[in-house]
Amino acid sequence: MEKELANYQANATQRIVKAGEDKLKQELLDSEIPEFAVHNHKTKAVHIHDLEFYSISHNCIGIRVQHLLGNKEYSVKQALRELGRKIIWLTNMQSGGIGFIDFDSDMAEYVNTDSDEEIIEELREFFFDLNVFSRKGCEKPYVTFNFGLNTTEAGRRFSRLLLKAYAEGDENGNPFIFPNLVFKLKALINIDEESPNHDLYIQALKVTSKRMVPTYFNCDAPGNKKVDPNNIGIMGCRTRVVSNLYGKETGIKRGNIACVTINLVQLAFQCSGNVNTFYDLLNKKMAESKEILLHRFTTLCEKGDFSALRRHNLYENSDKPIDEMLKSGTLSIGFIGLWDALSVLHNVKFNDAKDMSPYTEEALSIISKMREIVDGYKDECKLNFSLLASAAEGVSGSFAEYDSKHLGKDSFVCAKGYYTNSFHVPVFINADYIQKIDLEAPFHALCNGGCITYVEMAEMPGNNIEATKEVVDYAYKSGCNYIGINFPLDNCKDCGFIGRIMNTCPKCNSTNIRRLRRVSGYLAEENRFTAGKRKEMLLRKSNIDFS
Numbered sequence: 001m002e003k004e005l006a007n008y009q010a011n012a013t014q015r016i017v018k019a020g021e022d023k024l025k026q027e028l029l030d031s032e033i034p035e036f037a038v039h040n041h042k043t044k045a046v047h048i049h050d051l052e053f054y055s056i057s058h059n060c061i062g063i064r065v066q067h068l069l070g071n072k073e074y075s076v077k078q079a080l081r082e083l084g085r086k087i088i089w090l091t092n093m094q095s096g097g098i099g100f101i102d103f104d105s106d107m108a109e110y111v112n113t114d115s116d117e118e119i120i121e122e123l124r125e126f127f128f129d130l131n132v133f134s135r136k137g138c139e140k141p142y143v144t145f146n147f148g149l150n151t152t153e154a155g156r157r158f159s160r161l162l163l164k165a166y167a168e169g170d171e172n173g174n175p176f177i178f179p180n181l182v183f184k185l186k187a188l189i190n191i192d193e194e195s196p197n198h199d200l201y202i203q204a205l206k207v208t209s210k211r212m213v214p215t216y217f218n219c220d221a222p223g224n225k226k227v228d229p230n231n232i233g234i235m236g237c238r239t240r241v242v243s244n245l246y247g248k249e250t251g252i253k254r255g256n257i258a259c260v261t262i263n264l265v266q267l268a269f270q271c272s273g274n275v276n277t278f279y280d281l282l283n284k285k286m287a288e289s290k291e292i293l294l295h296r297f298t299t300l301c302e303k304g305d306f307s308a309l310r311r312h313n314l315y316e317n318s319d320k321p322i323d324e325m326l327k328s329g330t331l332s333i334g335f336i337g338l339w340d341a342l343s344v345l346h347n348v349k350f351n352d353a354k355d356m357s358p359y360t361e362e363a364l365s366i367i368s369k370m371r372e373i374v375d376g377y378k379d380e381c382k383l384n385f386s387l388l389a390s391a392a393e394g395v396s397g398s399f400a401e402y403d404s405k406h407l408g409k410d411s412f413v414c415a416k417g418y419y420t421n422s423f424h425v426p427v428f429i430n431a432d433y434i435q436k437i438d439l440e441a442p443f444h445a446l447c448n449g450g451c452i453t454y455v456e457m458a459e460m461p462g463n464n465i466e467a468t469k470e471v472v473d474y475a476y477k478s479g480c481n482y483i484g485i486n487f488p489l490d491n492c493k494d495c496g497f498i499g500r501i502m503n504t505c506p507k508c509n510s511t512n513i514r515r516l517r518r519v520s521g522y523l524a525e526e527n528r529f530t531a532g533k534r535k536e537m538l539l540r541k542s543n544i545d546f547s
Contacts, residue, residue, distance in 0.1 A: 002141035002320055006212040011133070013136070014137070016428055017136050017137065021052040024052045025051045025052050028052075028054050028055065028167070029041065029042070029051075029185075029192070029483065032054065032055060033048070033054065033292075033295070034291070034292075036288060037176050037288070037291070037292045037295065038326060039314060040285075040288060040292070041353065041401070043406075044263055044266065044398060044399045044402040044403065045262070045263055045266055045285060046260050046261070046262050046263070046285055046288060046289050046292065047257070047260060047261045047392070047395045047399075048260055048292060048296075049259050049260060049261065049281075050095035050096065050258070051094075051235075053094075053131055054238060054258075054296055054299065055296075055299045055300065055304065056300075056303075056305060057093060057094050057095060057300075057304055057306070058094050058095070058096075058256070058257045058258070058300070058304070058306075058326070058329060059094065059096035059236075059239075059255060059256040059257060059258055060094065060096035060099065060233045060235045060236045060239055061090070061094065061099070061235065061253075061315070062100075062101045062233065062241060062250075062251035062252050062253070062254055062255055063090075063098060063100060063101060063252065063253065063257035064100070064101065064102065064252060064253075064315065065079070065083060065107060066106060067253065068082075068083060068086040068087075068090070068312075068314075069082055073410060074410065075110065075112070076107070076110045076114050076118075077122045078110075078116075079107070080122050080126040081191060083126070084130065086129065087137070087143055087500075088112055088141060091142065091143070093308055093309070096142060096235075096236050096239070096255075096256065097142035097143065097236030097237065098141070098144070099144045099145060099146065099234055099235025099236065099251065099255075100143075100145045100233075101146050101230075101231065101232065101233040101235075101251050101252050102147070102149070102150075102230050102233070102252075103145040103146055103147045103162075104147035104148065104150040104155045104156075104158050105230065107158045107162075107419055108150055108152055108154035108157075108158055109154070109335060111154040111158050115344060116161055119158075119165075120161050120168065120425055121165075123161060123162060123165035123166075124165045124168060124170075126213070127165065127166065127170075127176045127178075128170065128176075130176075130178045130179055130509075131176055131177055131178055136212075138176065139176065142178070142236060142466075143178055143180070144179060144180045144181075144233075144235055144236070145160050145162070145182065146184055146217060146233030146234060147162065147181070147182070147183065147184065148183040148189075148190055148197060148201070149184050149186055149189050149190070149219075149229055149230060150547050151189065151197055156196075156197065156200065158196075159200050159377075160182070160200060160203060162332055163181075163200070163203050163204060163214075166181060166213065166214075167207045167211060169205075172493070173496050173498065174491045174493075174496070174498070174514065175211050175212075175213075175491065175498075175523070177487060177516070177522070177523045177524065177525075178522065178523075178524075179217070179239075179532050180213060180214075180521070181204075181207075181213050181214035181370070182214055182215050182216070182233060182482075183200075183201065183204040183214040183216050184217045184219050184458050185201070185216055185217065185218050185219060185220065185472075185476050186219040186220060190490045191473075191476065198292075199336035200273045200463070204216075205472065206465050207464045208462070208468055208485055209461035209464065209467075209468045209485075210352070210460065210461075210462060210484065211461070212484075212485060212487065212489055212518060212523060213487075213523065215234075215482065215483060215484040216472050216475075216476070216482070216484075217232075217233055217234055217482050217483075217534030218475075218476050218479070218481055218483065219232065221444060221445070221479050222238075222444075223242070223448055223481060225444050226243070226274070226299075226407040227242055227249050227250075227333075228249075228250070231248070231249070231250035231252055233251055234450075234482060235251065235256075236256070236337060236450075236521070237391050238244075238389070238391060238450040238482055238521050239250060239255070239256050239332075239388070239454045240448065240449060240451075240481065240482070241254050241255055241256060241329070241366075241386075241449075242354070242448070243341055243384065243386075244328060244384060245327070245383070245441070246316075246328050247316055247317070252313055253314065253316045253328075254315070254316050254328050254329055254330075254376060255315075255330070255333055255344040256329060256331075256332055256386075256388075256449070257296075257300065257330060257399070258296045258297070258331060258332070259293075259328055259331060259332035259333070259388055259390070260292055260293060260332075260390075261334040261335060261336050261390040262285050262286070262289060262333065262334065262336070263337065263395075263399050263403070263419075264335050264336065264337045264338055264366070264406075265336075265337040265340045265341045265399065265400075265413060265419050266399070266403055266407060267285065267341065268340075268341040268343075268344035268406035268410040269344055269408050269411070270402060271345070272351060273345060273347065273435075275345065278293050278345060281286070282366070282369070282370070286333065286370065287375045289333045290333070290377050290381070291387070293331040293332075293333070293385075294331075294381065295384075296331075297326065297331060300527070301323040301496050304322070304326075305446035305544045306322060306325065306326075307327075310322075310325070312334055315329075316328035320440045321501040321506075323359065323534075327382075329381060329384065330384040330385070330386045330449060331384065332385075332386050332388035332449040332450075333370070333374055333377075333385065333387060333388065333449075334387075334388035334389065334392070334422070334449070335367075335370065335387075335389070335390060336386075336390050336392045336395065336396065337399070338367065338420075338421035338422065338423045339356065339363065339420055339424075339425065339426055340413045340419045340420055340426070341366075341436055342359050343412075343413050344411065345357070346415050350426065350429060352429055352430035353425070353429060353430070353431040353436070353439060354430075355428065355429075356439060359396065360439060363423065363443075364379070364443070364446075366434060367387075367423060367443055367446050367447070370446075371387045371446045371447075371448070386448050386506070387446060387448055388447060388449035388450050389421070389422030389423055389447040390421065390422055390502055391421060391422075391448075391521050392419075392421055392422075393530060395532075396418045396419050396421060396530070396532065396536065397531045397532020397533070398532065400413075400416070400417055400418050400419050400532065401414075401417070401532075402454075409449070416428075416533050416539065417531070417532060417535035418533070418536045420536075422443075422447070422451060423440060423443040423447070423451070425439050425440060427456070428538050428539040428540075428541055429541065430541060433455045433474070433543040434473050434474065436453070436455060437478050437480065440453045440480070441475070441480050442479075442482050444479060444481040445479065445481075450475060451481055451482060451484055452481075452482040452484055452521065453475055453480045453486045454483075454485070454518070454539055455471045455475070455484075455485055455486065455543045455544060456486045456487070456541065456542050456543050456544075457485070457486065457487040457543070457545075458486060458542035459488065459489065459500050460489060460498075460500065461487065462499075468485055471483075471485060471544065472485070484518060486518050486540075487516075488500050488515070488517070489516040489517070489523075490513055490515050490516070490521065491513070491514050491516070492507065492508060492510050492511065492512065493510070493512040493514055494508055494510040494512050495507050495508040501513050501515075515527070517529070517537060519533055
């Protein structure tokens, strides 16, 4: 059975859930979803994400701790225990991730007389609970904690202890997979050497250098700098919710309602090298994507179950009719395979950044056109449409497999077995981190529904935080909205050795090795990757080598 996500456990419950999901998807495709949308989905032209939730629930949500815990007084231990239960409850109410947008400020009020050691231990227990397969009985909850801006004594203390707890890992010192920690970067708060939270930034970099987490959200990026930094952050693996036709610009008590992903590579195959035809096809698929999302929005208004959200006032305008509540959310049109599409369009193989340079203007033109169209839909439909740089973990391989059989049988683009996510520089390209960031940074301002830039390192930086800081600082200054550092993270399950392990542990010679990699915004064990992502992983080249 082909995996759709790295984050699931093949247990008895998973088999039952998968069978139910497949049956529900087929029923929706047969009787609920418009024929043109069904055709797009089946022919891998426009993928409908979270299809099984089509008429049931929304995708993700940004939230505050107090929205789940209320105004009751708690100790840190009590707050974390109750929060863990509420996260499990909420994650099973929706299809996607939960983002706590201002976690340090939220938790600061619970930090009182407990010692540092007690709080660290409670946080580690909290992380243990979040790594139980409690979502659907076979997945771990997709939880993201955004932090780093609170400058009060309590807020700073909590951020420091949060990082220490994550760095300590489990009982064997192994890394936690969830939650995803996102450190928010802001001038005069933590970036500058004299800023009050600069020490926390340095501590975050130290943890990233050993754990790949935290990732970094740039509050000063072009699309973010005019928004209150305490109101924005990441939910899911890269989703960003900010602009709002129906209220405050914030990611709190809002989220993405639904999203689709357009297969740009398939359009390139269909246009036979004619750029004008490519744009005509793109316009058509954008229009059809809009109609799919409008149909889903209407269906959710009529049939969706939002009783829990409304009862607990977790979503903006929860007290109003469902359609007015959902209007606060976003509808995202995503894309995959920008550089693969250009390879097909011009019959060119990219090997290094220099090869890609002549096509950067055209690449930006394509995504700029998509953003222009999406903004037009927002004005036309009076709904919060956004452009998403899709993670597309489940379809990177299936898109390529379908196109290989039907359109690009002999194409080198299909032969590698996957398409490259969104606007990312392909992983096999020879490019240093400056070249990669320079190529990707301009797209961040266009993808207002969310995006990320990764930099791949050959080895775990470890104590070399200067290398990690150099990369994050450069991406920040370049205007990247969201930044991640990747490197091989292996650990021996027998003796606890952590580092790059080839075949056997260099300390105890064990072959019982867990290999963690970042898949599409979160950490996962290498052997859990989808087929497409496994093929991509084998081709990954480093953008910085400090060995």
